[in-house]
Each structure stands twice: as C-alpha cells, then as structure tokens.
Amino acid sequence: MGFIIDRNLYVPEIDAWIDPSEPKARAIITHGHADHARSGHGAVLATPDTIEIMKVRYGEDCAGQFQGLDFHEPLTINGATVTFFPAGHILGSAQVLIEAEGQRAVVTGDYKRLRDRTAQPYEAVSCDLLITEATFGLPVFQHPDPKDEIARLLKSVAAQPERSHLVGSYALGKAQRVIALLRDAGWDKPIYLHGAMTRLCELYEALGVELGELLPATGMGKAEMMGQIVIAPPSAIRDRWSRRFPDPVVCQASGWMSVKQRARQALVELPLVISDHCDWDELTVSILESGAGTVWVTHGREDALVYWCRQQGLNAEPLALPGLDDDGGEGGE
Amino acid sequence: MKRFADLLELLALTPSRTRKIEALKRYFTEVPDPDRGIALAVLTSEMDIRNVKPALLRDTVLAEVDETLFRLSYDYVGDLGETIALIWPHKAEGELPGLSVLVDLLNHTSKAELPKVIGGLLSQAAIHERWALVKLATGALRIGVSARLAKTALAEMSGIELQEIEEVWHGLKPPYGNLFAWLEGKAARPDVDHAARFHPLMLSNPIEDKDFDKLDPRDFSAEWKWDGIRVQIVMGAQGVSMFSRTGDEISASFPDVVGNVMGQGVLDGELLVGHDFDARSFNDLQQRLNRKVAQGKQMLELPAFVRIYDMLFDGDEDIRALGWEERRARLEAWFARNRQTRLDLSEILPFGDWNDLGALRRQGADEHGHEGVMIKLRTAPYVPGRPKGFWFKWKRDPNVVDAVLMYAQRGHGKRSSYYSDYTFGVWKGNEIVPIGKAYFGFTDEELKQLDKWIRANTTGSFGPVREVKKELVFEVAFDSAQKSGRHKSGVALRFPRISRIRWDKPAQEAARLEDMDAFLGAS
Numbered sequence: 098m099g100f101i102i103d104r105n106l107y108v109p110e111i112d113a114w115i116d117p118s119e120p121k122a123r124a125i126i127t128h129g130h131a132d133h134a135r136s137g138h139g140a141v142l143a144t145p146d147t148i149e150i151m152k153v154r155y156g157e158d159c160a161g162q163f164q165g166l167d168f169h170e171p172l173t174i175n176g177a178t179v180t181f182f183p184a185g186h187i188l189g190s191a192q193v194l195i196e197a198e199g200q201r202a203v204v205t206g207d208y209k210r211l212r213d214r215t216a217q218p219y220e221a222v223s224c225d226l227l228i229t230e231a232t233f234g235l236p237v238f239q240h241p242d243p244k245d246e247i248a249r250l251l252k253s254v255a256a257q258p259e260r261s262h263l264v265g266s267y268a269l270g271k272a273q274r275v276i277a278l279l280r281d282a283g284w285d286k287p288i289y290l291h292g293a294m295t296r297l298c299e300l301y302e303a304l305g306v307e308l309g310e311l312l313p314a315t316g317m318g319k320a321e322m323m324g325q326i327v328i329a330p331p332s333a334i335r336d337r338w339s340r341r342f343p344d345p346v347v348c349q350a351s352g353w354m355s356v357k358q359r360a361r362q363a364l365v366e367l368p369l370v371i372s373d374h375c376d377w378d379e380l381t382v383s384i385l386e387s388g389a390g391t392v393w394v395t396h397g398r399e400d401a402l403v404y405w406c407r408q409q410g411l412n413a414e415p416l417a418l419p420g421l422d423d424d425g426g427e428g429g430e
Numbered sequence: 431m432k433r434f435a436d437l438l439e440l441l442a443l444t445p446s447r448t449r450k451i452e453a454l455k456r457y458f459t460e461v462p463d464p465d466r467g468i469a470l471a472v473l474t475s476e477m478d479i480r481n482v483k484p485a486l487l488r489d490t491v492l493a494e495v496d497e498t499l500f501r502l503s504y505d506y507v508g509d510l511g512e513t514i515a516l517i518w519p520h521k522a523e524g525e526l527p528g529l530s531v532l533v534d535l536l537n538h539t540s541k542a543e544l545p546k547v548i549g550g551l552l553s554q555a556a557i558h559e560r561w562a563l564v565k566l567a568t569g570a571l572r573i574g575v576s577a578r579l580a581k582t583a584l585a586e587m588s589g590i591e592l593q594e595i596e597e598v599w600h601g602l603k604p605p606y607g608n609l610f611a612w613l614e615g616k617a618a619r620p621d622v623d624h625a626a627r628f629h630p631l632m633l634s635n636p637i638e639d640k641d642f643d644k645l646d647p648r649d650f651s652a653e654w655k656w657d658g659i660r661v662q663i664v665m666g667a668q669g670v671s672m673f674s675r676t677g678d679e680i681s682a683s684f685p686d687v688v689g690n691v692m693g694q695g696v697l698d699g700e701l702l703v704g705h706d707f708d709a710r711s712f713n714d715l716q717q718r719l720n721r722k723v724a725q726g727k728q729m730l731e732l733p734a735f736v737r738i739y740d741m742l743f744d745g746d747e748d749i750r751a752l753g754w755e756e757r758r759a760r761l762e763a764w765f766a767r768n769r770q771t772r773l774d775l776s777e778i779l780p781f782g783d784w785n786d787l788g789a790l791r792r793q794g795a796d797e798h799g800h801e802g803v804m805i806k807l808r809t810a811p812y813v814p815g816r817p818k819g820f821w822f823k824w825k826r827d828p829n830v831v832d833a834v835l836m837y838a839q840r841g842h843g844k845r846s847s848y849y850s851d852y853t854f855g856v857w858k859g860n861e862i863v864p865i866g867k868a869y870f871g872f873t874d875e876e877l878k879q880l881d882k883w884i885r886a887n888t889t890g891s892f893g894p895v896r897e898v899k900k901e902l903v904f905e906v907a908f909d910s911a912q913k914s915g916r917h918k919s920g921v922a923l924r925f926p927r928i929s930r931i932r933w934d935k936p937a938q939e940a941a942r943l944e945d946m947d948a949f950l951g952a953s
Contacts, residue, residue: 235499235502235503235506236495236499236500236503236517236519237503237506237507237513237516237517238516239516239557241556241557335840335846335847336847337847339847340847347846355516355557356507356512356516357439357442357443357512357561358507358508358509358512360443361442361443364445364840364842364846364894365443366443366444366445367443368443398502398506400502401498401499401502401503404498404499404502405496405499408496
C-alpha cells in the first residue's frame, strides 16, 4: 500500500516536507527546536507560537514567507488536508495530521503526555500511519513526576545555602518548564538567567506563560548569589562561565539524567530527571491509542520500539532521517 | 532504606571528598543502630549477601521483561545493575524496610524464594531506591568511596584518631554496635584479639641532601627501598592474614603467601612477585593485585613473596616499644627458628658515611632499578603513623623527560571548569605518540595559564577532551618507565607529574621514543 507521506517525510500531494533538515521550497514545522526548525525555507507552515519562536531564534526573515495555522483548524491544499494537534513538548509544538486519499497519517514531532503549563497539552489523534519519535524508546526510561525532582532541587538549595545551584537546561522549552515548575512549587525569589535564555523567556511571557521575576546572572557579586538558582545552557554550567558563582552545585534537567553513570560522566552533582519527551510507557500507550496499523519510528532508539510494535502485530520500521542526531543536540532534550 | 539510597547517590555524584565525609558523618550520627552499622559494612565491603548474584537478579528481571528489550537496554546503559534498577516494570505502593531488616531478609531467604522476594522489594521501591537496592544486594557499589573514607568519617565524627579505629577494625563484626558505642563515648574501646587484627603501620619521611648534616650515620641503619606494596602479615592461632597498608585484607588474592607461612607473630614487609626471591617489576605485581581471587596460572608464573623488614609482635609479645636494633635481632632469631619459603629478610646495607650510602643508592638505581634507600634510626620504637626523625626514605633523583602536550581534559570538583588533566607524548618519527597522563605538579597560577593556552590552541574536541596544537613542552618527572600495551608508544610511566612547563622550548626539541629505552633498561 502506498502512503500519503514518504520515508523522508515528504508529502507529494501538497509538495511539502515536514521538519526538513535542509532548506526546502515548502516546509511544515512541528516545533522550534533546531533539529526540526531550520532557517532558509521558502514557505513555512507552523503554529503561530512556533513561527514566533523561529523569528526570535533566526530572525524575522528566516523564511521566505510564514503561514500560521492554529491547532484543530483544518487547512486543505490540493487534495490533502493538514491539521495541527498539540504535542505537549514545548510552547507551540504540534503533531501534524495529513488526510488524503481516505488515509490519515500523523507525524508526532517531539511529544510528551505529562501536564506542563508551558506547552499546549498533548492530544491523542487516531490515524492509519503513525510516525513517532523514540528519543527515550527503551524500557529503562521511566520518567518520575517532575514535581518530585523540583522538590529535590529545592531541598538541596535549602540544605546548602552558601552555594549557587546552576541548572543546566536547554534554552528553548526546558528552561521555561523548569522555571514554571519552580514557581508552582512556591519558589518566588528571582531566578537568574544565562544570557542565552533571556529572549526566549521574554517571548514565552509575551505569549502568556508567566515565569515570575527573572534577572541576568552576570554582574552579580558572589555573596549575592549564595542560595540562588541559576538557569543556564548545559555547556555553560561546567565551563568558565560558572566560575563567577559561589561553589556552584552542577545540576542538569534532562531525561538522560535517570542513568546515573551518565550523570557521573557528565560531572553532574544533582541530576534532575525532567524530560520533555515521552518515556517508554507513554510511547507505547500513544502508539496503541492512535489505532495505527503502521508505525514508523525515528529520532532515537528506534530498534526497541520497532521490535515492540512488531510484537503487537503492527507493521513497523525505523526511519533513518538525515541531519537528526539523537543525543546531545538541542532537540534531543 | 530511603536514607541509605540518598547517601549512596550523594556519594556517587559529589566530587568533593570533604562533602562525602560530611555526608557520611551526618548519616552515622543521625541513623540509629543497627542500620548505620549495616551501612558501614556495605561501604567498607565487609558485607556479603551470599545468595544474591548478578545472574539471579537478571533472571528475576527476565521473568518480567522481554529478553530482547532487556538486551537493547543493557547495551545502552552499559551497567547490569543499573539496567535492572531502571527497567523493573512494576510499581507497588509501599515502603522498603530498614537496611538491617532488608539485609536479614536477603540473607535468610532460600535460593528458591529469592527471586520472588527481590521482585517484591523492587516493586516497593522508588526508582533511585531500586538502584541502591541492586547495589546493596550485589555488593558492587562502585561509587568511588573507599573503606578508608568511611573510617575517616568515623574518626572525624568522634575525634578518635583514624589509626586507633583501624587498629580495632579487623576484630569487629557488623553491625558494629560496640564500635559506635566507643566512638560516642558510651563504652570503652572494644577489646580485640591482636592475632586477628591489623596494626597501623609506621611510615617514613622523605629526606633531602641538606638534612644529612644534622644526622650521625652511626645512629642509622640502611636497606633498599623495595618497589612492591607494603603489607602486614598477622600470624595468629586462627591462621594467617595479610593486610595492605590501609588495613584492607588481601589474603584471598595471595593464598600462595598466606598458605605457606610458618610461625606466629606480626611482621611488616614488602609484597613482591618473582621466582626464588628475585623481585620482578611493579607492573608484574600489579597483574596479581588486580585479581580479587588468585588464579592458578598466575600463581605459577608470578609467585608472590614478602621481603620482611620489621617485627611488631614476636609470638604473642608486643615488641613495638623496643628499639629497631632489638626488634631486628628478634626478627632474625625468629627467621632462624621458622624456616620460610615465601618470606625472606630485607638485607642490611653496610655503609661508612652518607657519601658512601649516596654512592650505593645511585649504583642501586642504575644497576637494579631500586627506588632508593630507607634509613632507620637504630633506637627508634615502632610508632604508627609518620613520626618525625625515625624512618627516612632517600629516593633516587626522579627521571625526567621533555614531552609534548597532546590532549587536555577537564578536571573534577573545583577544577571542573579547568583543563587540568594532560596527556603528553614523545616523537616517533614525524608523529607524537602518548606516553602518559598527569594532573598535578603545577601551581594554581600555572593551571590558569595552561587552561587559557589550551582554549586558545584547541584543534579538536571529543566530549570533555580537547586536542591541542603540538607545541607546548612539559618537563615530566616520573619514577620509572615500563613496557606497556596501553599506549601506542609501548611505554608507560610510573607516577608521572609535571615538574616544569617549558613555555620556552620548541616542540621539535622534545624527547624521542628511542630516548625512553634508557629508562626501560633500569627496571
């Protein structure tokens, strides 16, 4: 049977690519992380939030033209209909439903099912073909409740009032989520930001996500930073930039932090298992809920998820998409 | 159990030694008996849950998890215990029992029942408790905490000297109620049989050329400084034990020694390997040290022996208060009474004045690769620790080589934002091949300069490692060089450290691999 999307995520019916890694004439973008949203496309179709994020990151003219499409609004082009559904990954992140020739195909992009007030909540979408990510596609990944992880951070801050806590978080999505979780846990002191975080936090606030008082982390005295929480990119927390803080506790907010050997190797003193992706159970539940008879797996540990799908009697295969690396990259967590 | 899991996680992830000790002190102070004693036994590897082996845990998990998914997960995580802890698929409401109840349960459950019991425990645990539970059950902690660190925490917590704790340690059993009572001042020091216990060692101080003016050579005796590991042999009524210098028992690795020793007493000496008391290199000894349990083939090829240089107990009699000369006479008499096949006596080096001894030291280094000589005050009693003025080590001058910096890696703890671990190499034809790695020998100021230089001269990055332009020369000091398959150069240095940074020296003038042959010959 032919599918309405090919294995490079190209949709022939409307001549458009989903999350292409190279500049294309027409692109549909699921969300703003760099391994999904690149600059230089001719025309971009995305949610309004994602378009704002792309403009902040790459400049107003990072694509020839933008077309915003709200969640749940079907858009028919030629013989195909495109509809966005929330993916729950970061602000504006969408799953893409394509309907044509009586067939429904969903590209999940990155997604998670846990509640997160910085992203529109995930919705299950039924389909015939599901193209799912598998960043945490191994049964060893069982994400804990992020509230418990934030409680561990706050406990550590209270126990070591003479030190700064530096929380390594990606600038888009993770940083704002960690801040929101801290606020919801009752942390009402200012939260200090590395310069790389500022513009995206401002954008989230402008789009209606309240983050409380945020101050630049640079230019403060060591004494003032005792007992404070700083959010910075993972690359900065162990490098020269961190020397300005008093005896910093290196923390990292990531789904990878559940593997203690990894945390040790990365010299992380306080690992916080906070992920913006599905864990194993969420992935498998989502696949079953979609009702899809065919599953293509991409972005991560495809083998295990493909194996599991086949055990359930589903057609499944891994997609090897160019330019999407699983680890380390920003979209990887 | 939650408290213990938190402690293990902190110990595993905190780079600072001081903070590890603080955490241990807090734990031992706040947690009641017998749980804290069980924790101490686990941390010092004195606890063995006999029936729980990794294979049993694996089978328990495979009854619940698909084998292919388990294998893929294990490939990814890389550590069996951690894979088991992370992959366990069930979560029941409940709390794990305390540490001592848990250990009792695991020790008193029949092998047939164990999988069910362990499965139940894993289900009751939170994820990071599962990690601690697996570590506890298999006894393989691997969290970078030594028995000595745990004992150091006990010493700091109580104000009692570490040596005193080590002295009673081997007579005690978990959960160490009498030890904690003593440490907290509620009971007298536990009374233990000397024959079963380790006695802290007497250590030496380095000596400099200028010190000799104040010392009369007639007051001193000299011996070679042997290049093995320091051991204590305790021969009591119940048998023979051998301990490392920190009091860890290593008898199981060296049955060829402890099984063949005759007599009673406590001896101090150097563990070496070789046939007919002809000591081979430290490298060869290391092959035996790396084994927890000795292997037959190795014992044939690398038989171990101990070169004895002191005696603490003659039979049951404590002779540590006697002077060295009297102890030596007792030792020689004891050897005459007890014929040995795995012990020999460290020879006394006759010398007239310090110049004589200096010449001997250089000759020993050049011809036999000796590390140097030991100088001992004839009247000195055997005093644990590092007393001043009694024993001196006079090391031969270090070997030095000019090597080129190749790679730099970030350090740990306070140095984690600095490139402080350096791999350096020498010329082999037109390329530079690595010969070693060092992370000390420079000042804080020099570290800053090096860090800056490395960042400005990086040619490639691999995770935490940077490759740099092959332009900076280090003068590297080291104790000896060995042939080794570990480095591409085929050479490995023992105890290398940066002695000078040669900002002035062009890399072309650094040493060549052929230059290293001179050092290989001496050992």
